[in-house]
Structures are given as C-alpha cells and as structure tokens.
Amino acid sequence: MGGAYDGPVTEASRNPASEPSGASLSAPAAKRVLLARPRGYCAGVDRAVITVEEALKLYGAPVYVRKQIVHNKHVVATLEAKGAIFVEENAEVPAGATVVFSAHGVAPEVHEQARQRRLRAIDATCPLVTKVHHEARRFAADDYDILLIGHEGHEEVIGTAGEAPAHIQLVDGPDDVDKVNVRDPEKVVWLSQTTLSVDETMETVARLKERLPLLQSPPSDDICYATQNRQQAVKEIAADCDVMIVVGSRNSSNSVRLVEVALDAGSRASHLVDYAHEIEDAWLDGATSVGLTSGASVPEDLVSEVLDHLAARGFTDVTEVTSATEKLTFALPQELRRDMKAAAGG
Numbered sequence: 001m002g003g004a005y006d007g008p009v010t011e012a013s014r015n016p017a018s019e020p021s022g023a024s025l026s027a028p029a030a031k032r033v034l035l036a037r038p039r040g041y042c043a044g045v046d047r048a049v050i051t052v053e054e055a056l057k058l059y060g061a062p063v064y065v066r067k068q069i070v071h072n073k074h075v076v077a078t079l080e081a082k083g084a085i086f087v088e089e090n091a092e093v094p095a096g097a098t099v100v101f102s103a104h105g106v107a108p109e110v111h112e113q114a115r116q117r118r119l120r121a122i123d124a125t126c127p128l129v130t131k132v133h134h135e136a137r138r139f140a141a142d143d144y145d146i147l148l149i150g151h152e153g154h155e156e157v158i159g160t161a162g163e164a165p166a167h168i169q170l171v172d173g174p175d176d177v178d179k180v181n182v183r184d185p186e187k188v189v190w191l192s193q194t195t196l197s198v199d200e201t202m203e204t205v206a207r208l209k210e211r212l213p214l215l216q217s218p219p220s221d222d223i224c225y226a227t228q229n230r231q232q233a234v235k236e237i238a239a240d241c242d243v244m245i246v247v248g249s250r251n252s253s254n255s256v257r258l259v260e261v262a263l264d265a266g267s268r269a270s271h272l273v274d275y276a277h278e279i280e281d282a283w284l285d286g287a288t289s290v291g292l293t294s295g296a297s298v299p300e301d302l303v304s305e306v307l308d309h310l311a312a313r314g315f316t317d318v319t320e321v322t323s324a325t326e327k328l329t330f331a332l333p334q335e336l337r338r339d340m341k342a343a344a345g346g
C-alpha cells in the first residue's frame with residue numbers, strides 16, 4: 001500500500017458559521033480537487049475489520065469469515081493476507097472453528113447453523129443493521145405487513161428478511177410499488193436497507209403512500225448516519241465538479257449510490273474505482289475540478305493514492321469540504337470482548 005498523500009490540503013466548510021477564510025468554491029483555481037468529508041470508514045466497518053484482526057490475534061489463523069466482512073476488495077485481500085479465510089456459507093467452515101459474521105448481518109437460521117456445527121461464532125453485524133432486525137421482529141410480532149425497501153439479493157436484505165420471512169415483502173425501488181400486496185392497509189410499515197439513496201427511498205415511500213395512505217414509517221431512520229452523511233457531502237460539492245471519483249467496490253451499495261448521487265447533484269461525470277490506477281486519463285481531459293470521495297468500507301490509504309495520482313496530473317490544489325463531523329464508535333462484539341478479557345486474565 002502506498003504512503004499517505006502529503007501534499008497541501010485547504011479546509012473549507014459549507015457551514016457559514018465555521019467557513020474559514022481563503023477557501024472559496026466559487027472561484028476555481030487551475031486544476032483543483034474537492035475532497036468530500038465525511039468519507040470512508042464508518043463506525044460499523046471499522047468495528048467489523050478490527051473484529052477480524054483481533055480474532056486472528058486471539059485465536060490464531062485461520063479465522064473464517066462468512067461473506068466479505070465489508071464490501072471492499074482491498075480490505076478483504078488485506079485480511080486474507082493476515083490469515084482470514086472468506087467463505088460463502090457456514091457449511092464450508094470446519095466443525096469447531098471460529099467464524100465471523102459480516103457487518104451486513106445474518107438471518108437467525110445462520111446462527112442456528114453455526115450452533116449445529118459447533119462453530120465459535122462472532123457476530124460483527126453493524127449495530128445499526130441489528131437495529132433494523134429488531135424493528136422487523138417487533139413489527140412482525142405485532143402482525144404487521146413489513147415493506148422492506150432494499151436491493152434484491154443484497155446480503156443485508158437477505159439477513160433482515162430472514163428475521164420474519166412471512167411478514168416481509170421486498171420493495172426494490174419505486175417501480176416495485178405496484179407489486180405490493182398487503183393484508184390490512186391499516187397495519188403496514190416500511191423499513192429499509194441502511195445504505196440506500198436517501199432521495200430514491202423517499203420517492204419509493206411517496207409512491208407507496210399513494211397506494212397505502214396509512215403506511216407507517218420506521219421508528220427512526222433506517223438509512224444510517226454514515227450513508228446519509230457521505231451522500232450529503234457529495235451533494236455539497238457535485239455541482240462544482242467536472243468529474244467525481246468515488247473510491248469503492250462495485251458490490252458496495254453505499255459506494256455505488258455515491259456515484260449516482262454525484263450525477264443527480266450536478267457533477268458532469270462520476271466514476272467508481274477500487275484503486276487509483278483504474279482512473280482513465282480520458283476522464284480528466286479538459287477537467288479543472290475533480291471531486292473525490294470514498295464509500296463507507298474504504299480505507300483512507302486508497303484515497304491518498306488517488307490524491308497522489310491526481311497530483312501527478314496537475315491537480316495539486318486540494319480543498320477538503322466538510323459537511324458533518326462524525327464521532328460515533330461501536331464496542332467490539334461482546335463474545336469477542338469476553339474472550340479477550342479472559343485471555344488477558346481479567
């Protein structure tokens with residue numbers, strides 16, 4: 001992995017109360033980069049990656065991980081090099097071995113399979129996904145029909161739907177609304193995947209409410225703080241960008257949404273890359289202002305490599321535009337903390 005970008009970075013803020021002097025977005029300098037903040041790792045991803053690293057230290061390699069721990073090629077390759085083995089299902093994990101469940105969450109049957117195979121299971125499901133699972137269980141227990149807005153086949157959606165399959169229908173965007181069929185229009189609630197486009201989800205909800213005026217909303221936002229903040233940060237800079245570069249993997253829902261949000265918010269082009277070397281010079285032809293951000297599963301080193309790549313092509317004027325400050329952190333899974341404490345003699 002390359003070293004961190006060490007060129008100059010100017011700070012700017014869209015919050016007028018805290019906007020520093022000398023950083024203007026309206027008077028473009030030659031060949032600049034607008035760096036969105038927040039970007040990159042969220043609290044749930046940070047926790048999941050540290051969970052695997054700590055499990056490797058505590059139990060020794062190999063540690064099995066069911067599905068990609070987070071949807072990022074580089075993170076998965078780095079953990080593989082340290083001794084993690086990624087599998088698709090519990091059946092591939094030797095009986096009695098350690099398995100970590102990914103940040104996207106699993107259905108209850110996956111926990112049950114692990115018990116049957118006597119696996120030492122560590123659940124790295126993001127607590128904000130777990131919150132949606134709780135909501136699904138609670139509304140199902142009250143016999144609601146639950147409309148789960150999300151992308152068909154995404155691991156998080158499979159896990160959440162598995163909490164109450166008889167009560168949950170998937171709504172994969174506004175075009176799916178006409179397929180919805182509920183038993184009692186007065187007893188129906190929508191929930192959502194945590195990493196959706198806020199705007200598209202609101203469009204889907206508006207269409208659902210045309211059909212189901214008494215549709216209830218989740219008790220609190222299901223689209224998580226990190227997804228919302230990264231989308232907002234992109235919206236703040238998109239109209240000033242000739243091209244937006246989003247660092248992230250193709251199977252990362254929140255990263256793909258950032259590409260779409262950038263285009264919707266006025267960026268003239270928008271591209272998703274795992275690594276700096278994937279940036280095509282043609283994308284930068286004639287561009288004087290490049291936006292840069294990264295998905296919630298992307299380590300900052302990969303962004304630094306993109307900054308180096310852009311600097312080598314004349315984009316040396318870097319302004320970081322901050323739209324929110326994040327301080328959230330999550331404790332490691334309790335089963336891991338318990339074993340770490342025991343190992344430390346505590």
Ligand code: SF4
Pocket residue numbers: 042043044045103126127128129194195224225226227254296
């Ligand atoms: S994107 Fe949101 S829900 Fe997903 S791991 Fe990060 S904080 Fe949790």
